[in-house]
Amino acid sequence: MSALKDQLNAAVKDAMRAKDKARLGTLRMATAAIKQVEVDERIELDDARVLALLDKQIKQRKDAARQYRDANRADLAEVEEAEIAVLQEFLPSPLTEAEIDALIDNAIAQTGAAGMQDMGKVMGELKPRLQGRADIGAVSGKVKARLG
Template identity: 60%
Template sequence: MALKQQLTDDMKAAMKSGQKERLGVIRLINAAIKQKEVDERVELDDAAVLAVLEKMVKQRRDSVSQYEAAAREDLAAVERAEIAVIEAYLPAKLGEAEIRAAIDAAIAQTGATGPADMGRLMGVLKPALAGQADMGQVSALVKQRLAG
């Protein structure tokens, strides 16, 4: 459990160095991971931890857009700071060309031919690209590829 261990080590380092904001975000991450483990009665592997982190980033991005719409820049700034801390634990994002290559490989693997095969294709791509690509973007590229 390399990612969970890294979070624990970073939490200890943040405590020692007095980084209260970073410590708070890492504690939120650990709480979300622990909640998921308790709910599902399993110990999460790195892929599942990445899924939790992605969900947290998505929630905070939604909050930022809502805060900006309500002219609450102070709250949006807090959410952006949390996003920065959480994204430090996510792998580097893939470029569009790399995503297209992964889609082509998945099409070859599954034999997908049209829009009806999108669910099967996304089922292969989601675990392969977890944490490395925005699944909304992947879905749009898959639709585009299967349509034309």
């Protein structure tokens, strides 16, 4: 069992003991999503896959919060933002811009990327290192600028 899944399960128990319904609901949704993937694919998820799943859930909630704000529903947007805060507790610390730039330079050097046709190779190298620690879309834009 992955350490991240253990942390999530322990947090569910803590939230139950504290009778924190909002936190408990968010954590249960996260563990249900993990369990769903494990059942569908008949595998035990490792930390990298759990991290990717949490990252995906955070992105979905950010999109929902933005849509709620656009629709003048601040109350619903705040619920989504509270869920984001709970999920972010389980992500590793975010990378600084300098660290991201260094990783991009390293990936370009390792893959021998010469132009835009090598974008997939560079992103394939970067994605596991950045998962949960940086916005992949923003990093993709930086890589595109460097290769273009």
